[in-house]
Amino acid sequence: MMKQIFIFAPVYFFMNLKIKEDTIVALATPPGIGAISVIRLSGPDSFRIIDTIFSSNEKVGTSKGYSIKYGKILDDDNILDDVLVSIFRAPNSYTGEDSVEISTHGSPFVVQKTVELLVRYGARDAEPGEFTLRAFLSGKMDLSQAEAVADLIASENQ
Numbered sequence: 001m002m003k004q005i006f007i008f009a010p011v012y013f014f015m016n017l018k019i020k021e022d023t024i025v026a027l028a029t030p031p032g033i034g035a036i037s038v039i040r041l042s043g044p045d046s047f048r049i050i051d052t053i054f055s056s057n058e059k060v061g062t063s064k065g066y067s068i069k070y071g072k073i074l075d076d077d078n079i080l081d082d083v084l085v086s087i088f089r090a091p092n093s094y095t096g097e098d099s100v101e102i103s104t105h106g107s108p109f110v111v112q113k114t115v116e117l118l119v120r121y122g123a124r125d126a127e128p129g130e131f132t133l134r135a136f137l138s139g140k141m142d143l144s145q146a147e148a149v150a151d152l153i154a155s156e157n158q
Contacts, residue, residue, distance in 0.1 A: 102114060
């Protein structure tokens with residue numbers, strides 16, 4: 001039981017209680033080569049940041065929640081990848097914050113470059129367990145549910 005609490009407590013204290021004041025990014029799928037990778041972005045500037053690098057027929061910031069947009073990730077004027085962006089508006093997201101999930105092709109280069117672009121425009125790399133910590137602090141789950149997420153992620157068998 002203490003193992004899961006240890007996962008969350010250091011993140012909370014090292015962040016100087018600025019949980020809700022910044023936007024975080026991390027790979028939501030296992031790293032490595034695969035067909036698709038999902039990058040999660042959560043926090044108050046999520047929509048502004050994604051709109052900086054995502055080109056589509058509609059800005060994410062003006063799109064409805066629980067919708068998916070097809071478009072391109074751009075590095076300046078160069079197309080990096082064709083992606084799908086899932087939009088989650090606060091408080092109806094995993095973290096309780098404005099969030100997006102970017103489904104890219106699973107190339108480690110594409111994933112790394114996309115995360116670098118998101119950081120360049122204002123996100124910061126999430127600490128391990130920070131999305132679940134934000135969900136817990138937002139009242140989206142209780143401590144036993146947060147611990148269950150940590151156990152599920154760490155599990156190696158049934």
